[in-house]
Amino acid sequence: MSDQSQDKTHPNKSRRSFLSGGVAVAGGVAASALGARAAVAATPDPLITEIQEWNQVLGDGVDAAPYGVPSEFEADVVRRDVPWLTADPISSINFTPIHQLDGIITPNGLCFERHHGGVAQIDPADHRLMINGLVDNPLVFTMQDLMRFPRENHVYFLECAANSGMEWRGSQLNGCQFTHGMVHNVMYTGIPLKLLLQEAGLKPNAAWLLPEGADASGMTRSVPLDKALDDCLVAFKMNGEALRPEQGYPIRLVVPGWEGNMWIKWLRRIEVGDQPWHHREETSKYTDLLANGKARRFTWAMDVKSVITSPSPQMPITHGRGHTVLTGLAWSGHGRIKRVDVSLDGGRNWQTARLDGPSLSKSLHRFYHEFNWDGSEMYLQSRAIDELGNVQPTKNELRAARGENSIYHNNGIQTWQVRTDGETENVEIS
Amino acid sequence: MSKSLKLFGAVAGLLIVTGVPSFAQDVDAGKKVFRKCASCHAVGDNAKNKVGPQLNDVFGRTAGSLDGFKYSKSMKAAGADGLVWNDETVGKYLEKPKAYIKGTKMSFAGLKKDKDVENVIAYLKSFSGEATEEAEKPDNAAANEEKKPQTKVAAAPVADAPMADHGTYHLGRPALPEEIAAWDIDIRPDGQGLPAGSGTVARGGELFDEQCAVCHGSFGEGEGRWPVLAGGQGTLTDDRPVKTIGSYWPYLSTVFDYVKRAMPFGNAQSLSDDDVYALTAYLLYLNDIVTDEDFELSSDNFTEVRLPNEANFIDDNRQDEPQYAAGLEPCMSNCMPEPAKVTMHARVLDVTPEGEEDEGGAGAID
Numbered sequence: 055m056s057d058q059s060q061d062k063t064h065p066n067k068s069r070r071s072f073l074s075g076g077v078a079v080a081g082g083v084a085a086s087a088l089g090a091r092a093a094v095a096a097t098p099d100p101l102i103t104e105i106q107e108w109n110q111v112l113g114d115g116v117d118a119a120p121y122g123v124p125s126e127f128e129a130d131v132v133r134r135d136v137p138w139l140t141a142d143p144i145s146s147i148n149f150t151p152i153h154q155l156d157g158i159i160t161p162n163g164l165c166f167e168r169h170h171g172g173v174a175q176i177d178p179a180d181h182r183l184m185i186n187g188l189v190d191n192p193l194v195f196t197m198q199d200l201m202r203f204p205r206e207n208h209v210y211f212l213e214c215a216a217n218s219g220m221e222w223r224g225s226q227l228n229g230c231q232f233t234h235g236m237v238h239n240v241m242y243t244g245i246p247l248k249l250l251l252q253e254a255g256l257k258p259n260a261a262w263l264l265p266e267g268a269d270a271s272g273m274t275r276s277v278p279l280d281k282a283l284d285d286c287l288v289a290f291k292m293n294g295e296a297l298r299p300e301q302g303y304p305i306r307l308v309v310p311g312w313e314g315n316m317w318i319k320w321l322r323r324i325e326v327g328d329q330p331w332h333h334r335e336e337t338s339k340y341t342d343l344l345a346n347g348k349a350r351r352f353t354w355a356m357d358v359k360s361v362i363t364s365p366s367p368q369m370p371i372t373h374g375r376g377h378t379v380l381t382g383l384a385w386s387g388h389g390r391i392k393r394v395d396v397s398l399d400g401g402r403n404w405q406t407a408r409l410d411g412p413s414l415s416k417s418l419h420r421f422y423h424e425f426n427w428d429g430s431e432m433y434l435q436s437r438a439i440d441e442l443g444n445v446q447p448t449k450n451e452l453r454a455a456r457g458e459n460s461i462y463h464n465n466g467i468q469t470w471q472v473r474t475d476g477e478t479e480n481v482e483i484s
Numbered sequence: 485m486s487k488s489l490k491l492f493g494a495v496a497g498l499l500i501v502t503g504v505p506s507f508a509q510d511v512d513a514g515k516k517v518f519r520k521c522a523s524c525h526a527v528g529d530n531a532k533n534k535v536g537p538q539l540n541d542v543f544g545r546t547a548g549s550l551d552g553f554k555y556s557k558s559m560k561a562a563g564a565d566g567l568v569w570n571d572e573t574v575g576k577y578l579e580k581p582k583a584y585i586k587g588t589k590m591s592f593a594g595l596k597k598d599k600d601v602e603n604v605i606a607y608l609k610s611f612s613g614e615a616t617e618e619a620e621k622p623d624n625a626a627a628n629e630e631k632k633p634q635t636k637v638a639a640a641p642v643a644d645a646p647m648a649d650h651g652t653y654h655l656g657r658p659a660l661p662e663e664i665a666a667w668d669i670d671i672r673p674d675g676q677g678l679p680a681g682s683g684t685v686a687r688g689g690e691l692f693d694e695q696c697a698v699c700h701g702s703f704g705e706g707e708g709r710w711p712v713l714a715g716g717q718g719t720l721t722d723d724r725p726v727k728t729i730g731s732y733w734p735y736l737s738t739v740f741d742y743v744k745r746a747m748p749f750g751n752a753q754s755l756s757d758d759d760v761y762a763l764t765a766y767l768l769y770l771n772d773i774v775t776d777e778d779f780e781l782s783s784d785n786f787t788e789v790r791l792p793n794e795a796n797f798i799d800d801n802r803q804d805e806p807q808y809a810a811g812l813e814p815c816m817s818n819c820m821p822e823p824a825k826v827t828m829h830a831r832v833l834d835v836t837p838e839g840e841e842d843e844g845g846a847g848a849i850d
Contacts, residue, residue: 144535144749144750145749171749171752184667185659186659186664191658193658194659194663200655203655224828226830226831227830252652253651254650254656255651274745323667331671331672332734332735332738337732337735337738338727338738343720343725347721348798349796349797350800350801351798352799353802354800355800357808403819404819433824443811443812444808445812445814447805447807448807451805451807455806456805471826481829483826484824
């Protein structure tokens, strides 16, 4: 153990000194002490004793970036994909860097993407929304028409039903971005779907909806009418600005708490019917094959789930022993999160974590657990409980109930092994 | 673009390039060969990148150099090493893509016949060089002129239009029957939405070889990682089940609906209703659900065909699983007799964006 000084509160700083050549000599001493506990500075820190470029030279004025972008030191905070998961990048997926984010809101440019026919680029002036089927008046709306309906704002998580889908047979991908990153959480501004349906007038036998996308995959899903009348939105803003093209610009369906595939992007039509359609995305895909060969269909709700985002394989502990912050996300498609427990010893003993920030229904919740790491090996786990009392199950409980071929709806408890050097890995334990 | 202009382009191409084989290259024959490429590549007016890069002016292009297309690392490396597309290099690439550029992500087995290679090169050349660029301008202008008024219809509200009387807010306008017909193409298991029409297994086979086999394989077995469409019966309880139309899908209507709305990938909604009936019939044949090549599927007999796995779908009953039983109080201390032991490590340790591409399947994600 060295006594070399290190800045623990500003992880960026050590990276910056590592990056900027000349200063790195002194910084290098600190860097070699990775994993060491710091208390006393041996030599004065040149970052303090010497005048730095940014202390002296003027920076950019306003308007250098009319649409602002993150600091250049955050260039590694990006969505990432795993190319071999799919045949080509057009019908593919990438992952939100949840390990590098905090709070509950996902920045728009970091929300994971999943498209089935690439990103449609649609001029809002050319976009139409049609409502047809079992309605009194089949209608066509322009964007301008839609802007004249009353609006609401809600924060909701969107999780792909295949999030953690690679992990059914055992630990696979080494990073919570890849095991749990098919989730994002933004504030939507949109029109209650109920108002649009009422505008067209529902026939008495109306029971199901078929929302349809305008992209090259013509995405469709059957949605029961009760859900549509309850809390679905037709959204046009996320986090205050227009939807991003990859999130369905100009409008998408919001189906709170339910699997992301149903949140039709580039929404162009809603048909009202009296039966479900059993289309490809609710038969071939998004059905959960069980061990006995039967398959569950219409498994819409996303069950209670949580994950520790740091430490995690992409966020090892680099400061050595001492005070540390464990943090993570919890969510449930059934409502609010009531409690999150964390274990440092692989589920033998649990402590209740601290929930912080807004606690909203069907939204991500942020939890923290601050503690003194003694430098010994840990098996980190988190377990969420929602307001209906659903407890996040272990992976083995899920396997016992379903087998290993379900692909979708894996909400099992994740284990990260933190080794004595702080390196962290995705493992399964018994 | 007119045929004569294409020929002109081809001739120009022949003049520029030296070392052209002595026999004639045929642009029209090349156009037929290009059907094999068209699901992934576009050429001509407004050609956009699809699964593969657009191929206008590909002759003289440095390999892997088109802005806005995400090439494989190996294709970019080949370009950086000086690979430029010409008769010889395109020819070799098309013969055996994966052998010529190891690690290319063009999932295409290659053209077996030299003649096909030469003809498709001739066809592509008709979209390379200045002759074509100029020739395409008038076409472009015409297309734009046609498009403009179309997009304006009903977009701008007329200030003194009569107030609609439907609903609460009187917003939106009635959808016209032609508009509903154009967009409402969905099909249900009970046959609702099926258009009039018919097609045989034999006709479907021809269409499939032309338009689907490059990705899905001649027998629906799936090339590379493209989806498998046939086989897998009896595997649903295996370690690695193969879920196909024959082994898994509950309803035939889903095949018709999906092929009509989304396939071929990159050229959706280009098939006629008769084509979709024929392809659906052929997919039944590939899955041994019909065995007669003369079988004709039509709007009349469609709902009589049942898929073998229909009965094996059940509604969501996750809440009945033991782990969600009401009133469970989770254990807080001494929950396991022994300290935790690692039973499995992450299989894929370094999941970096530039990671090894052929790492081997962790399983489907969608």
